[in-house]
Amino acid sequence: MDLKDFELIYTQDRCEINDKQKIERKIREIIGDNNISTKEVDILAYTKDASLITLNWAIQGKIAGLPDFIIWPDTVEQICNILKFANQEKIPVIPYGEGSGVVGGAIPIRGGIIIDMKKFNKIIEINDKNLTVTAQTGINGMNLERYLNAKGYTTGHIPQSLYISSLGGWIAHRAAGQFSTKYGKIEDIILGMEVISPQGEILNFKPIPRASTGPQLEKLFIGGEGTLGIVTEATLKIWPYPDKRILISYAFSSIDDSFKAVRQILREQIYPAVIRIYDSFETSRHFPDIENAKDKVMVVFVCEGNSKLVELEESITREKSEKNSGIDCGVHPVEHWFETRFRITETSAMPPYKIVFDTIEVASLWENASAIYHSVLDSMKKLQGVIMITAHVSHFYPNGVGIYFTFGGVPSKEQTDLEYYQKCWDTIIKAVLDAGGSIAHHHGIGINRAHWMESEWGNSVNTLREIKKLLDPNNILNPGKLYVDTWKGGET
Ligand SMILES: Cc1cc2nc3c(=O)[nH]c(=O)nc-3n(C[C@H](O)[C@H](O)[C@H](O)COP(=O)(O)OP(=O)(O)OC[C@H]3O[C@@H](n4cnc5c(N)ncnc54)[C@H](O)[C@@H]3O)c2cc1C
16 A cells, blocks of 8 residues: 555645655755655654544544655754745645644644654753753653653653653643642743744743743743744753652542542642542543442552652641541552553554544633533533543642543444544533633644634634744744634735
8 A cells, every 4th residue: 555545634725845856855955865755654654643533544544644755854954944945935844753742733734844853862961050951852751751860860741651752742732741740741841942933043042940031932832832933952940859759549439529638638738749530430440459449539649759748748648638538548559550651552452443532631720620520421421422431630730630531432324533533522622611621731732622722712812823923924834733724824
């Protein structure tokens, strides 16, 4: 089977390049013959990200987007020149980290040039006095963390996708790691950045703990999803590797009791690095052997850091859990979580059975968290074909939570997988918005959530569109993402 045999899913607004050979010659002049590929095997590899629906498509011989060129620049100057050239020729450019994004952010829906950042993989400096690390953004997450661990540090940013994602992808999607309740989310961790604007200019935001120098312009690029600039370098906070770790777990009678216990812990300014609440469905899936957790809601905690502080965190965590009728389940459930936390095979097991499967993470203030949980479950149970809808809660603040839903279902004969997938997404997101939540906690918007941005942000989306027009007048950088975008670039 070769490329022409695959059905292309995203065809709308595709940029057809007239003289491809001429364009290729020019790209080769800019980045050299070793840093470009137009081989079918490479083109095929970059047609998708890790959105789960693309696995169903792969089985059916369908591809999401079709890029024209794959390039692996190794200098900032090359990226600047590629962007300048792409502006002249009006060719889309899509920054690409490791392709682990799950919302279609790196899919080349209009074709064009994929800029794979993997050669930007250097660690530039660890500064012990400042507690910072500066690295290029194509670096793989696990390579960065292992290097830091060997030197006695951690960033504390440990997403489940640590092995398969890059620093640049984390910044672009405003990622959150499993230990985020203590160490913060990526926007709390980044202190400075180098960014290349869509027109090929270098923008430097120097690392600083905080400054009162006008609006924080650099924040535009944290969550910019590769539409406003390409981040090439970043300085992150680091911490001495923790002295001590204490593992705690409790089973609660209901999700509301577990919410109450965790809320009370955070109100005391106690921040266990990891807190994970599994609803009763996920508890029975992940912890079937824990007798005390049968039909209950399992909560695992990891407290880590200075040993004296950690002991204090443990005692308050236990006190609040027991006050809310939590049943101590010991260390075993937490050890099990540590052993399995990077295991992701479940997701690829579904498509061969024609099951459409995905996960959706959303955010909420505490006052709406319970309503969101129950309302999503109720609305999904009414949707035809749904065979599972479960949730865990894995990101916490004194003010609210990030809730992570998992669904699976089978489309009817009249529906395509994509139609059914969108129906499930829309059902969940509508329930979340109606109950006062936010449509995304840490996976970003990409293509999947773009049509909900207006409901989330109201007319502020137009301000974002105006900023995009200013920075990227030809709409070449990752077009069609983040919000509904029919603009072809040029005059408006
Ligand atoms: C099994 C699994 C588990 C996951 N767990 C988590 C988790 O725990 N927490 C979490 O937050 N996410 C998680 N994700 C989602 C995903 O890993 C993140 O969104 C990650 O941040 C994407 O990084 P990436 O390097 O793979 O980016 P890609 O998928 O390559 O790209 C994502 C977006 O970033 C842009 N981009 C990439 N590099 C740059 C750059 N240098 N400059 C500008 N834009 C750029 C792309 O254009 C695209 O829009 C998970 C995904 C999977 C498949």
